[in-house]
Amino acid sequence: MSSMIYESDLSARGRIVAAALGLFAAGGFRATTVRAIAAEAGVSAGLVVHHFGSKEGLRRECDERVLRFIVEKGESDAPAEVLAGAANPFGPYLARMLYETGSSTDALFDALLATARDAVELGIKSGTMRKSDDVDAQAAALVTLGVAPFFLAHQLARWAGGDALGGISRIAEPIADIYARGLLLGQSRGGAGQ
Amino acid sequence: MSSMIYESDLSARGRIVAAALGLFAAGGFRATTVRAIAAEAGVSAGLVVHHFGSKEGLRRECDERVLRFIVEKGESDAPAEVLAGAANPFGPYLARMLYETGSSTDALFDALLATARDAVELGIKSGTMRKSDDVDAQAAALVTLGVAPFFLAHQLARWAGGDALGGISRIAEPIADIYARGLLLGQSRGGAGQ
DNA sequence: TAGGATACTGAACATGAGTTCAATGATCTA
DNA sequence: TAGATCATTGAACTCATGTTCAGTATCCTA
Incomplete structure (x- = not known):
């Protein structure tokens, strides 16, 4: 639908990845059909599997593309920036893909975790x-x-009156x-669990 | 898988709902097949559709069951207790179902939202x-x-070494x-957005 | 006890979707 | 330019899955 993330136009292969990135983000991996991706990219279904071997292969390519984005950004920018920058264009994609388990997605989560851990350590050090007590757990919580x-x-969009971005920003x-x-007031330190 | 939520054994109909509740929570709606539910419940696939009309009908039944749990509990217990009580046995189910949009699930989200709103209002009133500023948004954020x-x-389980509950509790x-x-220190009030 | 409704099964049906494949067009190379 | 490699298509194949259906057993009711 309309403008896609990354690459302006490019080759058929590039268009397929862009279409997959968008459709996976919008509807999830399982719900997105190869034919829909092909249609969005303006190619045949056969070409998709020709380039990526299988639907799963295409997913791997997409995951790696997002992963590379995070890793490369992590080499230059501050961890907090990286997290914000990853959430901005890739938030929906990350959510969908981390939800529907797939071996290639594990690396994505680990990368996010590592970046978050860096952010936490840096944040603590800089005050x-x-x-x-548990930096790893704090990083995981952050992610x-x-x-x-x-x-x-989806639900937040409905809640905000149909506007997808409106719900999230609200x-x-x-x-x-x-x-x-924080959210809770009072001096009680325990009892907030669960 | 072992003991199911709610109802100890009961009729075939009850076993089907229990199996669906468990499998939907574990793998999501779309990924769960009618045959898998039937097998888990020890019945034929045909019986599932005989009792509930369709897979979607079964989902509606499950949603309503969870919804009823929340509503009924909301009439007696404090809102905060309701949220905790709903998250405890139904957390995985709620997450899966709120993610995969379906008309019957909207009511679930609304019920959670209403309960959360009550909890926020009560919390503010009692200090x-x-x-x-925006109680509704705060309730939505809480949910x-x-x-x-x-x-x-899934990812948290892997992170915690395979233990699903371990990751969440950590x-x-x-x-x-x-x-x-809160998480952030310092006096700066702006700039934390995004 | 007779009869109908309900519970239940197993096989068959229909469809959607991932994948395969032969054929054609395009592009590069010697 | 000739051959080869690659890009691309459209149809066909396969399989999983939701659903239908005819038939059988069980249970309730009059």
């Missing part, structure tokens, strides 16, 4: 982030909460507030 | 929760963050900490 809105994109403020100041 | 760990159950602590005290 902008609260110190934690989990970070992609959460994209999981519920809950962004209270979420940011929770990050900044 | 245990920070006041918010979103609440089910988030279940979306990533990030529960940093998440609870974020709720209690």
